Amino acid sequence: MSVDSEIQYAPARLDLAGKVALVTGGTRGIGRGIVLAMAAAGAKVIVSGRDRSNAEDVVAATRKVGTEGDLVVCDLFDDDAVDTLISDTVALAGKLDILVNNAGIDADGPMIDYDLETWRRVIRFDLEVPMRLSQQAARHFVANGGGSIVNIASVLSQVAVAEAGAYTPAKHGVLGLTRTMALELGKQGVRVNCVAPGLIQTDMTNNLWGSEAGMAYARDRIPCGRIGQPRDIGGAVVFLASEAADFIHGQVIVVDGGSLAT
Ligand code: NDP
Numbered sequence: 001m002s003v004d005s006e007i008q009y010a011p012a013r014l015d016l017a018g019k020v021a022l023v024t025g026g027t028r029g030i031g032r033g034i035v036l037a038m039a040a041a042g043a044k045v046i047v048s049g050r051d052r053s054n055a056e057d058v059v060a061a062t063r064k065v066g067t068e069g070d071l072v073v074c075d076l077f078d079d080d081a082v083d084t085l086i087s088d089t090v091a092l093a094g095k096l097d098i099l100v101n102n103a104g105i106d107a108d109g110p111m112i113d114y115d116l117e118t119w120r121r122v123i124r125f126d127l128e129v130p131m132r133l134s135q136q137a138a139r140h141f142v143a144n145g146g147g148s149i150v151n152i153a154s155v156l157s158q159v160a161v162a163e164a165g166a167y168t169p170a171k172h173g174v175l176g177l178t179r180t181m182a183l184e185l186g187k188q189g190v191r192v193n194c195v196a197p198g199l200i201q202t203d204m205t206n207n208l209w210g211s212e213a214g215m216a217y218a219r220d221r222i223p224c225g226r227i228g229q230p231r232d233i234g235g236a237v238v239f240l241a242s243e244a245a246d247f248i249h250g251q252v253i254v255v256d257g258g259s260l261a262t
Pocket residue numbers: 024025026027028029030031048049050051052054074075076077101102103104105152153154155196197198199200201202203204205
């Protein structure tokens with residue numbers, strides 16, 4: 001047996017050169033950070049989101065780190081767009097190796113009078129859309145020798161906070177979806193895992209960053225002493241999508257500055 005065959009975590013195993021990745025919600029926030037990390041690891045990354053100008057800006061940034069990205073502009077509340085995003089990506093890039101289900105929304109509120117339409121909207125966007133995209137990607141992967149799905153969940157896939165509305169149930173569901181699909185697809189060469197970010201400074205959490213009280217609240221909840229940034233999430237995604245993680249199925253990497261450890 002050669003020494004090489006004993007080493008799973010050599011740097012080359014983190015190389016995504018030759019891979020095509022689709023990142024939903026890649027136009028800003030955590031998604032943009034993931035796109036850039038994957039591009040830096042060598043992947044051709046297809047950026048999806050509604051905002052063409054932001055998507056073009058991210059694609060231009062991928063060129064600066066040495067790879068050619070591309071974009072698919074779509075609204076994932078549009079059923080037709082959900083049904084065609086994977087095939088559109090394959091048509092654009094020639095293949096697909098990695099799906100990152102990152103796009104997400106939230107809508108806070110106490111459950112006792114949480115609006116049913118809002119509940120349906122959040123569950124649909126944060127749980128049903130990743131499920132449907134994963135189904136289609138998995139079919140492509142099974143037919144083409146394998147692939148990897150990385151779902152962006154949240155620390156709220158494992159714990160709850162009061163008044164986060166449908167977001168916590170949806171993110172718990174993302175963890176369940178990850179485990180279910182991992183069990184069903186592992187033998188067919190498809191790995192499904194998720195990354196669970198803690199508080200990250202993006203538009204989604206904008207309500208915190210405008211005031212000293214909000215900043216202090218965030219800092220108090222993060223043991224490592226700083227607020228998470230979009231660039232903090234990409235490393236875990238690259239790792240899970242890479243060959244270095246070949247034996248990792250149905251798992252979650254928490255990236256939260258230590259908040260779940262308390
Ligand atoms: P942002 O609100 O900053 O960005 C959301 C992304 O989703 C944007 O790229 C946006 O693109 C895209 N998006 C929103 N609505 C639609 C739509 N209808 N159709 C297509 N794309 C859409 O969110 P974050 O970057 O903060 O969050 C990214 C992921 O990380 C989410 O799944 C979130 O739940 C999760 N997360 C975030 C945390 C945080 O503290 N920020 C913590 C834990 C998890 P565009 O506007 O171009 O459509």
